[in-house]
Amino acid sequence: MGKTLTILAHGDADGVCSAALVKAAFAEEYEEVRIYFTHPVDLVKDFREAAAGDVYIVDVAIDEKFLDEAREAFSAHRGRVVYVDHHPLSADLPGVEVVHEEGAAASELVYRRLAGKLPRLYSRVALYGAISDYMDHTDWVRQALEMWDRRIVYYEAGVLMQGLERARKDHEFKREVVGHLSRNGAPSALPKLLRLAEEQARVNEALVGWVERNAVVEGRVAYVVNPPGPLGLAATLARGLKESPVGIAAEERGDVYVMSLRSAPPVDLNAFLRDFARRRGVSGGGHRNAAGARVPKDMFRTLVEELNGFISRL
Structure with missing residues (x-):
């Protein structure tokens, strides 16, 4: 059986960008890269069901209610487990490689950790995730934006964020987006993502009036x-x-x-x-x-x- 990498990611733009960066960095080292989307409440369950080979967990907080179960599941796994996140972390994770920093997007943390394996042009993928998660104020983001036209980067981040929001639980499409970004494709180059972003923009505009009234x-x-x-x-x-x-x-x-x-x-x-x-x-x-x-x-x-x-x- 070939070498496998499993990526467990949050399904928002920061998680998708983080997964794309991991996939891009290790595409030549693993025969199979599996992508799964999860969230704090289901992380342990999904890890037990899906984890194979080495595992990267990106942009998924660990719910304190399931902390002991998470530590047990991670430590029992026979492959390498890397946890990259920016949510508050209340306990250590024995046997796990932890990359943790509050105040920076998970995609920024992934890029900084794996920069030696990625062409510099992939910084824009990390920027999409950081902007989408309101984490565009860090020193790294400010420096990374210097090599791009920030108007274009923010536009692409908006397309990605809005399109993924509209896609909701369409995990197969989100895997397609991960693959596209792992090849450093622009979000607006995906026709379906662009269409979904336009639909979501109309939903958001209507939501303003609804919230004001209700x-x-x-x-x-x-x-x-x-x-x-x-x-x-x-x-x-x-x-x-x-x-x-x-x-x-x-x-x-x-x-x-x-x-x-x-x-x-x-x-x-x-x-x-x-x-x-x-x-x-x-x-x-x-x-x-x-x-x-x-x-x-x-x-x-x-x-x-x-x-x-x-x-x-x-």
């Missing part, structure tokens, strides 16, 4: 439920349009709310959600000002109340 404000928190568009954008719009420190967008999935939260400094959403998740036995966490959670619907009011209390103590 957002509810409770204390210092503005929220919407079941928005007709991306949860992250809806949370950002709720926060901004209602001039609240925190915006939440929740989507019903059975008896659970899947949520995106956005905040303005100094509200640390990751600190709040990780504490809330530990105490309530749910899943939650992310970055300081952009995070996610999954809670039973009947716990939503409690979350909003406790979040207001958290904000009032700052």
